[in-house]
Structure formats: C-alpha cells, structure tokens
Amino acid sequence: MAEKIQENSVSAEAEQVEIRDTDISFDCPNCGKQLVIDYRGAGLEIECSFCGSHVLVPIPDGMQLADLDLDPGEILKQLFATRRNYQKAELEIQALRTRLVQLQETLSVMQDAIAEGLGEH
C-alpha cells in the first residue's frame, strides 16, 4: 500500500493543527507544550511557538541526520518502517507484560501453597 505524500504546503491553516505521519511531535523542554514539526526539521533549532525559547528538534529513532540528504521518498519509507517496528515492539511489550502478570499470579499461588504446607506441620 503506497502512502500518499501530502503536499508540503506551509501551514497557513495553523489553527487546526493536523499531525501528519511524517511530522515529528515532541514536548518543548522549556514550557512542556507539544510542538509539531515537519520531519525535515529534525536536528534543527527552532523557536518554540509557545514560550519562544530555542529548542532542538529531536531526530526520530532510527533516523540519521544524514538521511535528510536522501530524497524525501526514501526518508518516508524509512520513517514508516521505523513506525512499524515501533508498533511491533509495543505489541511485544504488551505480550510480555501479560506474561509477567501470569507468572506473578502463579508465583503467588505457589507461595500460598508453600505457606499452607508449612502451616500444616
């Protein structure tokens, strides 16, 4: 499935902040407000639109600064691949959490059984 690359129009419709898949969203380290910037802003210093402080745009995981020299299609491909990996990792973490809860329950049952066993003698 091909992702449609949206036109890179300078957001004149800024009042309705639409976060695109290719946008980087991060919190301003100074005021904590959420900032959203096009992925091409990765690694650049921008001015926070809320508090005016200069903040460094984080580079998304799995993306190298050198990637910015690649053509946009290539970057998008990498970005989407990174996101898919991230989602996969999230699912794995969830599965592990579920397993952990199960193991804790088993442990607690065993501990109860041991305690009861000791109490009988």
Ligand SMILES: [Zn+2]
């Ligand atoms: Zn700020």
